[in-house]
Amino acid sequence: MGKKIAIVMVLLLMINSLHSQQNKNSYKTIDSLTYDLFLKQEWKNLLKVGNDFKKNETDFYYLKIRMGIANFKLGKYLLAVKLLEEAYNLNNFNVVVQDYLYWAYRYSGLYLESDMFYKKMDATLQKQIGLDLKFISAVDVGVVATSNPDYDNLLLGNTASETINTRNFIDNHQIITVGLNHRFSNNSNFYHRLTVMPRKLVYQENNSGATTNIFYEGTEIRYYADATFSLGKRWYLDAYAVLLFGEYDDLSSLSTENSINSNNKINYSDVVFGGAISKSSIYFRNSFNISYSNLNGANQLQTGYSISMYPLGNNLVVPFGSFQYLSESLDSNSENRFIYSGGVAVNKNKMSLTGFATIGEIKNYISSNGLVVYNQLAETESEFGAILQVYLNKFQLKLGYSLMNMKDYSISDIEIQNSFKYKQQNLILGVTWTQ
Numbered sequence: 193m194g195k196k197i198a199i200v201m202v203l204l205l206m207i208n209s210l211h212s213q214q215n216k217n218s219y220k221t222i223d224s225l226t227y228d229l230f231l232k233q234e235w236k237n238l239l240k241v242g243n244d245f246k247k248n249e250t251d252f253y254y255l256k257i258r259m260g261i262a263n264f265k266l267g268k269y270l271l272a273v274k275l276l277e278e279a280y281n282l283n284n285f286n287v288v289v290q291d292y293l294y295w296a297y298r299y300s301g302l303y304l305e306s307d308m309f310y311k312k313m314d315a316t317l318q319k320q321i322g323l324d325l326k327f328i329s330a331v332d333v334g335v336v337a338t339s340n341p342d343y344d345n346l347l348l349g350n351t352a353s354e355t356i357n358t359r360n361f362i363d364n365h366q367i368i369t370v371g372l373n374h375r376f377s378n379n380s381n382f383y384h385r386l387t388v389m390p391r392k393l394v395y396q397e398n399n400s401g402a403t404t405n406i407f408y409e410g411t412e413i414r415y416y417a418d419a420t421f422s423l424g425k426r427w428y429l430d431a432y433a434v435l436l437f438g439e440y441d442d443l444s445s446l447s448t449e450n451s452i453n454s455n456n457k458i459n460y461s462d463v464v465f466g467g468a469i470s471k472s473s474i475y476f477r478n479s480f481n482i483s484y485s486n487l488n489g490a491n492q493l494q495t496g497y498s499i500s501m502y503p504l505g506n507n508l509v510v511p512f513g514s515f516q517y518l519s520e521s522l523d524s525n526s527e528n529r530f531i532y533s534g535g536v537a538v539n540k541n542k543m544s545l546t547g548f549a550t551i552g553e554i555k556n557y558i559s560s561n562g563l564v565v566y567n568q569l570a571e572t573e574s575e576f577g578a579i580l581q582v583y584l585n586k587f588q589l590k591l592g593y594s595l596m597n598m599k600d601y602s603i604s605d606i607e608i609q610n611s612f613k614y615k616q617q618n619l620i621l622g623v624t625w626t627q
Contacts, residue, residue, distance in 0.1 A: 222250055226258050235262040253282050257289060263505070264292055269300035270474045271505035287314045294321070301507060302472060304422035307378040325375040326627045332385075334590070334622035336367035342614035349396055349403030356399045359602035360569065361614060363407070365391035369622075379422040385563075387414040395443055398602075408452055410440025418561060426472040432562040434464035436487075462487050466494070468561055475502050487556040487567045490522040494558055496531075510537040520556060529553040544581040548594075550574065570600040573613075579620060586627070592620030 222245050229238040242259045245251070260275030276293040279286070290313045297306035310323050340346070346361050371385035389412040397404045418432040442456040466483025477500040485492045496516035503509065513534035520527045535548030550559075554572035558565055566572060577594025596616040601609040 219250075219252065223252070223254065226255055230258045230262070233265070235265045238262045239266075253279060256282075257286070260289075260296075261292055264296055267299075267508070268505040269296045269507070270502055272296040273300060273302070274474045284312070285314075287317055290314060291317055302426065304379055304381060304420065304428070305426060305472075307375075308422055308424070311378055325378065327374055327376075328372055328627070329375045330371075330373035330624055330626040332369070332371040332373075332588075332622060332624040334367075334369040334371075334620070336369075336621075337364075337619045338362075338366065339364050339617045339619075340614060341617060346396070346612075346614060347394070347403075347405055349398045349405075355604045355606060355608075356397070357602045357604040357608075357610065358395070358397050359600065359612065360393060360395050361600060361612075362568070362570070362616070363392040363394055365389055381420040382417070383420075384415070384417040387416070388412075389414070389438075391440070393440070406443070406452065408441035408443065410438060412436060412438035414565070416562060418563070428470045428472070430468040430470070430561050432464075432466060434485075434562045434565055436460075436462040436464070436565070436567065462567065464558055464562055464565060466558065466562060474505060476500070477502075481561065483558045483562065485556065485558060485565075487565070488569065490520050490556060492518060492520045492556050492558075494518045507537075507539045510539070511535075512537070516552075516557070518557060529555075531557055533559075542583040544583070545578065546581075547578045549576045570598045572616075573597045573599050577618070577620075586625055588622075588624040588626070590620065590622035590624075592618075594618045594620070 222241075226238055226242055229241065239259060239262050242255055242262075245255070256275045256279040260272045260279060263269070263272040263275065272292065273296045276289055276296055279289050280293055283289070290309075294306050294309055294313060294317070297303075297309060307323065307325070310318065310321065313321075340362060343361075343363055367387060367389050369385055369387045371383060374382045376382060391410045391412070393408055393410060395406040395408060397406075413436070415435045416432070417434075418430060421429045421431075423429055437459075438461075439457040439459045441452045442458050443452070444456075462485065464483060464485040464487070466481060468479050468481035470477060470479040479498040480496075481498065482495045483493075485494070494516060496514060498512070498514040500510055500512040503511075511534070514532070516531040516533075518529050518531065520529075529552060531550065531552035531554055533548065533550040535546060537544060537546040550572075551574045554566050554575070555570075556567055557572075575594055575596045577592060579590060579592035581591075582589045594617075596618065597613065598616055599611055599613050601611050603609055
């Protein structure tokens, strides 16, 4: 019995030895082949061979480095980040890995991650890169010019009406913005922007088919601030606030000739504040947001989920979408609504083209972490648009267009509401200077 056990043990040792020798030979083969492809800079073949070996659960330190650099050379920066992070975690002293990982973060848009990693890099690399956090790292100026293509028809009113009804609608308004970006530390970013919005509006009264149009004006000023903090491992926290101040002509000061005393104004002030937490992975960026606002005299609580997808492991094609839930209350009345948005961004060399759409009851709605606030009295049923951006040396140029389908109500003397619709066109222009 003892001899049988001994024979079995010897056989097992022989099998294990053969298996170990096969692994060593396999490792040598993979290492030699991938190193040869790396030296020849045959990046696509290297990735194909490397992925085939990985499927057989064969992986090692230098394979991670070679495949990471191959992805970097092919512009697949997010895939490069994954592999180079794995290599860095095995040996954080390799300056080649540090160098490529820093630029992979940068080129994939993970700027805060790259700035945090900079502090961990070898001193010689830090000296070569020379990262300098500017107090003012960017300045942007923007203009949005709006127009109402249905304006002339709206001025005609409803000549068939047999009652007295009134309504308000917009002629046009302009949006002028100036923004500053600050870098106070490697793991934070602070952006703030001042917006001025002069508006031209129309108050219309229809009295048994006779239409009277009264033209009045208003101005709104907004201050927006957003602080972004990197929490490490591609987690980010945003906290933002918007202060809104405005005034418009007091229509109660109408004279018998239907002229307005421009010295009589109605003033208002509103506030928005909220936050978002985001996580970036290789193929997705997920974000959850929540905000509170008191726009137009009501209270709004909004929460939602947003996602950006990177199916190619880089920023070449980025589909994105968002689902938002908004609960609004005024006195004892409450209303809940949903807003959906989505689109796709295509980035190539020094150009970016983004197409987007938003549908739902878009009113007193917060978008893009407070950067856009829909507080007009009319409800936006949908918006469709596109933005082209061109990246020059230290400048970014922006040109865009969007079309909004608007819905509002007229009120009759017997308190009956009738809806009417019109369109609003937006021409978007902007330039950003970066240091």
